Structure formats: C-alpha cells, structure tokens
Amino acid sequence: MEESKGKEDPRIAGISSSIRVIPDFPKPGIMFQDITTLLLDPKAFKDTIDLFVERYKDKKISVVAGIEARGFIFGPPIALAIGAKFVPMRKPGKLPGKVISEEYSLEYGTDKIEMHVGAVQDGERALVVDDLIATGGTLCAAIRLLERVGVTVVECACVIELEELKGRVKLGDKPLFVLISST
Amino acid sequence: MSAPKVGEDARVRDIISRIRVVPDFPKPGIMFQDITTLLLDPKAFKDAIDLFVERYKGQNISVVAGIEARGFIFGPPIALAIGAKFVPLRKPGKLPCEVISEDYFLEYGKDCLQMHIGAVEPKERALVVDDLIATGGTLGAAMNLLERAGAEVVECACLIELPDLKGRERLKGKPLYVLLEAH
Numbered sequence: 001m002e003e004s005k006g007k008e009d010p011r012i013a014g015i016s017s018s019i020r021v022i023p024d025f026p027k028p029g030i031m032f033q034d035i036t037t038l039l040l041d042p043k044a045f046k047d048t049i050d051l052f053v054e055r056y057k058d059k060k061i062s063v064v065a066g067i068e069a070r071g072f073i074f075g076p077p078i079a080l081a082i083g084a085k086f087v088p089m090r091k092p093g094k095l096p097g098k099v100i101s102e103e104y105s106l107e108y109g110t111d112k113i114e115m116h117v118g119a120v121q122d123g124e125r126a127l128v129v130d131d132l133i134a135t136g137g138t139l140c141a142a143i144r145l146l147e148r149v150g151v152t153v154v155e156c157a158c159v160i161e162l163e164e165l166k167g168r169v170k171l172g173d174k175p176l177f178v179l180i181s182s183t
Numbered sequence: 184m185s186a187p188k189v190g191e192d193a194r195v196r197d198i199i200s201r202i203r204v205v206p207d208f209p210k211p212g213i214m215f216q217d218i219t220t221l222l223l224d225p226k227a228f229k230d231a232i233d234l235f236v237e238r239y240k241g242q243n244i245s246v247v248a249g250i251e252a253r254g255f256i257f258g259p260p261i262a263l264a265i266g267a268k269f270v271p272l273r274k275p276g277k278l279p280c281e282v283i284s285e286d287y288f289l290e291y292g293k294d295c296l297q298m299h300i301g302a303v304e305p306k307e308r309a310l311v312v313d314d315l316i317a318t319g320g321t322l323g324a325a326m327n328l329l330e331r332a333g334a335e336v337v338e339c340a341c342l343i344e345l346p347d348l349k350g351r352e353r354l355k356g357k358p359l360y361v362l363l364e365a366h
Binding site for chain 2: 020022025026032034036039040041042045046049068069070072073074076077079080083084085086087088090093094095096097116119
C-alpha cells in the first residue's frame, strides 16, 4: 500500500481544507499554497505535527533540520516530540557563528543556504523539513549540506508537494514524505 | 553575564549555559546571543518551551504571534501546547494575502512588520513571542499590529532580555516575561 502521501488518514482532509490557495503570488501564474490558515486551526496544526511525529518517533532520528522560514514553524514541534535537536538552515548572513554554505540554482541566478559548523555530527540521522517542496532546489541543497558533514538524511518531510514541478525527481534516491499532493 | 529572571528554577540555569555569545555579530561591539546552540539540546529546548507553557496555559490565550524568523521557532510549540492559533508576523512581501503593516525605527532607518488581515479577531487574547528583546522596536510594532486588529496583548514573551537597551519601556506598559537577562 502506497502510504507516502498518508492518503488513508482521516486527519488529512481537515489539514488540506485548511490550506488557502492564493492565485498569482508571488507572480502571475503561480498558485501559492498558504499554510498560515492551517496555523490558525489548532486542531489541523496539531494533526499535521502528529502525522510526522508518528512516522518518525521510532526511527532513531537525532536531527531535524528546518529550512528558513516556514520550515522553522513545522520543524521544532517535530524535533521536540521525537527528542531530536533542531538545526535551522538559513539564508546567508543570518547565522552568527562559523557556517558551511551550499549554493543552489534558481530560475534566474543562484541562492545559498547555510548551517552552523558543529551543529551536527558525522553519523547522525536527520530529517529535512519544509512547508512545501516545489522544484526541490532548496531541499537538495539542504541534503547536500548535511551529507557533506557525514549525516545520513533519512527522509525529507513536507506538508505539501507541488507534483508537477517534479521536486521528487530532483531528490533522486532520497525519500520524500508529504501529507498533501497538489497539482 | 546572563542571569535567570525566573526565580531559581534549575531549568533556567541549564538554558543559560546552552546559549552561545558571539562577539562582534552582526557588527563590531555587539555581543550576539545565539540561541541555535540551545536548540541542539533537546532537554533544554523542551524546558524553555515548558516554562512558557506552564505560565500561559489556562489563561484563555487564543493567539500566539511569533516574529520572523526566530519567533517562528519558539512560538509554534507554545501555541500547540496551549491550544492557541499561531500567527506569523513577517517582513514585507512574504505574506501572500492582504496585510496590515506597521513601520518601526531601527538605529539607522526603519523596517516594517506585517500580519494577515483576518488572522486575529477582535477581543482575542494574544501573546507576542520572540527569542530576544533588545530595543523593543520590533516587539512594539508587533503589539501595534495585534491591537489594530482589536486583539488584547496579554504579554510579550522572550527567552532573553538585554535590559541595558531598555526595550521594556517601549511596550506601552504591557507586561514582558523573559527567562533570562544578558548584559
């Protein structure tokens, strides 16, 4: 049974209906998936976290890495519930200590994400969390950052997948778990 | 030097010991209070959240507003534990729907914080959460946004206060609760 999308769980319907779709943001043609309305529904927000926690709590995961900024909303509650550390992955210049950086491509140009040196240790098992996977560029950069320092990325976890942008393909052999797939 | 504000709670001493001070970030002369090292200690992170939750549960608080980006790390776990909604307060251009904006002054120039229209209802009781209060400019702007939407700001909650910067005085008499002060 394909369970990577959690289709069978009755909580998914409530979560899905709490997400607001905004046409033409940030630019024309994009249907933006606004999770702020999910956060306004305490039951839907709790159910979202619970679905991830149930999946990961017995998987010996010691690191939850969350991508700035919406990954900071979902990552910490998961980390707290499974007893893992939370590691913020940030835009350049935000982290105060020594960092390692990974560049990745955008539609036009490049961007970078950074992680503190020493946040994770060789051999740790990690999740990477963000609200949504689109092209997969940011997630791939996060995975590379963690793997460069010897961490095993067990899975990427997102609330929403934009299937037609094929982020899952870009992730290659790295597993991806999402609650909702949107086309 | 950091000192507990919250009595002699042993949890606070541990929390203090997990916060890293980074000199000369973001510019010379500033001793930056880095909470990312606290997030690497699951027990200390959980204790920090528990201290806020113990204070606020049973207070009929229906809104926890968190200031981008480090308020996104601490606000949601508190909101989830007390059954409140989480409202992200963001830099301009990030929120996809109609917003209200509040300008505030920095040392040089000004900045702006935004909240979605409709996120809070009149008369809701709200907390504002951030990792740290310095001059109080951002927290003051956050309070204004909530009050303009008709909510009642019950308290501002931060892990760290820099009392020498007198941020407490910019909160228009609203209470401020912090776990520790740093000089």
